[in-house]
Amino acid sequence: MAGKIIIGVTGAPVSRRAVDWAVTRAAQRRQAVELVSVVGGAVGAVGEAEVLGAAQTATQRLLDGEAARVADAGVPVTTRVESGNPVTKLIEAAADAALLVIGSDYRGPGTGPARGVHGIRIAAGAKCPVVVVPDRDLGEGMGIVVGIDGSEVSEHAIEFAAAEADRLGEPLIAVNVWTPVHTPRNAMEVYPDLYLANMQSTAEEVLALSVAGLSSRYPDLRIVRRVERGHPSQVLAGIAADARMVVVGTHGRGALARFLLGSISQELLSHLPTITAVVR
Template sequence: MGEAIVVGITDAAVARRAVDWAAQRARERRRPLELVTVVGGAVGAVGEDSVLAAALEEARERVEHEASRIAADGLVVRTRVERGNPVAKLVDASADAALLVIGSDYPGQGSRAARGAHGLRIAAGAHCPVVVVPDADAAGRSGVVVGVDGSPVSEKAVAFAAAEADRLGEPLIAVAVWTPLEAPRNMGSYPAEYLENMEKLTAEALALSLAGLGSRYPDLEIVRKVERGYPSQIINGLAGSARLTVVGSHGRGALARFLLGSISQEVLGRLATVTAVVR
């Protein structure tokens, strides 16, 4: 994993939000920032050369404009213009990055349209953590929400979220969600003992996942939440008032690396705030 924070730039308005988020983090972490824009769609048709040349020139102007807009306070900014498939090129760029930041034109809670497939594929296939910035104002929001399920990738998500919460001076809101088995129709209500044990086991797993954070980040406020329900709904409910949300990707192996776990995909599909996907 490299040192640079890479930002995917498009002509969408949300690109500026993504650049601003990444630039702020790069300054605070003292990391270089690389702005990447990709011109795709070329198929080699007759007469395409002039169109492609104009598109590349426009892309260079766009990325250079963004670089000059944020260059300040000693921030090192590099730019790159690529040709090809935008998903593949950004996934490739993530191989040498500390973090990949992309924008989403999804305007947040209340919108009926779910996030498109390109962003999900980038988040699933990237070699480093991916931050997705929605086209919504997060002013006045507080807290870093992290979904915890006790898996190895969840541990990485907790570590990422704790570092971000400490950096931002925000509380870490760690949420573990338990979902009871679907009760048979002839069963009636759940046994009280079963529900109590499910909640207890989830609380214990959450405590174990958070062990050691207090000593590493002595000033970090940690809010523990054990909720009954469906994970993505609970996480997005909390994310609606949060500054950042962190989830883990459960991709495994050459093929599965390009697939998000269902919970991560559902969280990104209804993007409630700036959201990081950690693998």
């Protein structure tokens, strides 16, 4: 993947995790990175210019420190300080980027309403793939999980995930989750065996077609196919909890694309079982 990686930088500890992950990837793929940090925009208050100036100076010091910290990686690093809304400014900064990487603002269950909202909004609006790094030690996860549904966006997610798996020498875990049709009078979820068998068979066929051709492009890639019954986001989160990354597509369309995100990708970003990539 050619092009620059944009990294959203804040003073939070998770920001360092995001920088480290992105710089490591950039070094392996010979990409440049740009560290971008955003301070609040002007609202017209008395004395505001002095406050903003001080904030921008402090923010530039933060970026300079991060650039110095990763200098030994041998990756070209530039920095940029922006003023305004963080979501909007990061989306704009990544308009021509190959990848946008941010640390999560998710604070875990029971800690208020802001459950990774910045990551969700940025993933919905960015033109490039967005990677969100959780604020915790991920341990020794294995495999790159990708959610598959047969759509065009899903194909983009598969290609991104396959390239990551090949780069890392990890297996690609391709997952297609099917859910029986819900009917109000079927609270016990009793379905004919033939219907369930057909759903399973169709999902297996979609999965097989989706990964066909990967072996020719990535001859050393090991592909693990999984077809599961259940709710897609729950199943993917469960599998991804033991993986290095999970990759899903976003289904935003048309003029409202920047405000819309598919329910599966949104729910994964709301819980972050591991490093999560959303691909348009």
